[in-house]
Amino acid sequence: MTDLSRPLRYLFAQGRGDVSAAVPKDALVLSHAPAARITWLEGAADARGILFALLGAELPHAVPGDASVVTVPGRREPVPGDGAYLIVQGSFTDAPKKAAYNAALPPIYERFGGRYLVLASAEQVQPMAGVRRTDAIVVASFPDVQAIEAFWRSDAYRSAKRLREGAGTFLVRAVPAGSLPA
16 A cells, blocks of 8 residues: 555656566556557557556666656556556647647546546656656556557547647557566
């Protein structure tokens, strides 16, 4: 159980090697997915795996190689039954389009069982290793990857997504919960 006297913090790491070395002993790993288990929804796919964890009191450890590690403030704790995570890294260049897009999303997420865990602006992302620039990071939990894919392909989301056309760059991935083999 998380110490509720401290603000929630999540760790997000990605790299070609084993990024689990970054995880402190008191962290709760929510997803550790090799590249082969990541569903790319938007942006150029690459060969980096992802690790997403709820931090305890300890800070992440340094990691070798090409890994990047950041911590971000959390909005809420994960719950049992979170079966997959939608992870978005992005940078908006048009504030009015960002506002319209962000306003449209909550009811669509809810309809597909999605709950925001992280809504971190670029300024809130704290680089720990291997990061030259930071993008905003959004993480939402869903019942499973199929629910994320249904959300992504829904008419409601496709309509909302048009609100951000030409307004920035985004990497969007779905990762299953748990620690997964390649």
